[in-house]
Amino acid sequence: MSSSDLLTIPVRTALIKMTLPMMMGIVSLMLFNLADIYFVGQLGATEMAALAFTFPVTFSVVSLAIGFGIGTSAILARLIGSGRHEEAAVLTTDNLLMTLIVVLCVSTLAHALITPLYHWLGADTEQLPFIIDYMGIWWFGAAFMVTNMVASSSLRARGDTKTPGIVMATSSILNVFLDSILIFGWGPVPAMGIAGAALASVISWGCVFL
Structure with a gap:
């Protein structure tokens, strides 16, 4: 659905067309954590407890991404709706660069x-070594994750909810596939344990980022 459609079609139709792909994207984000919980839970109780300790921090970063995304989409929607497409394009690029730089700084410090x-x-x-193994890798991909979420918000601002939904669903499927390989090992790939769960997420986010 294009930005011009948002101004002409009925509100109910617009909400349905925009909400359904967004729901798919949100569910796919949940699959990241569910996949990690499922596979890491098979490693043992200590690893599972270590993963649980990471959630407050990772959810804080997700909240940061949501905040950036809401601000970006709100301003972009106004620019696009008023026909100021060149300004919207420049703002999108600036916001993505700002997001990347800010999260890289936060990640380095954290x-x-x-x-x-x-x-x-x-x-x-007992839990701390596993937490370090997981978060030591996870922070390298945090900038990819946040930038991807802001980019998705930018697309939604112009009425495109299908592309972000498909991209997020694809990354979740890739994460599930990589989890099973990197955590337990397969062929020449060594078993990495809980660190493999973090690496699977980073690779998935990196692919989406590219």
Whole structure:
């Protein structure tokens, strides 16, 4: 659905056409965590507990991405609706670059503070090595994830909800496939345990980013 369609078709029709692909995308995001929980849970209780400790931090980053995305789509929709397409294009590029730079800075700082942060959150000495293995890799892909979410919001601002939904669903399927290989190993690929779950997510986000 194009941006011009949003101005001409009935509101109910527009909401249905935009909501259904978005629902698919949201469900696919949940599959990332569900896949990690399912496969990491097979490694043992300690690994599962370590993964649970990572959720408050990872959800905080997702919340940051949602905030960037909402701000981007709100401004872009106004520019596109008023026919200022060149300004919208420049703003989209600037926002994506800003997002990438901000999250890279946050990731660098957070990566350096993994150990004290999770000590403060209550992780014990048994869980901490697994948390470090997971988050040490996860932070390298956080910029990809957040930038992808902001890019999806930019597309939705011009009425395209199908492309972000398809892209997110594809990345989730790729993550499930890579989880099973990288966590447990397969052929020449060594078993990486909980670190494999993080690497699978980073590769999936990186592919979407490219």
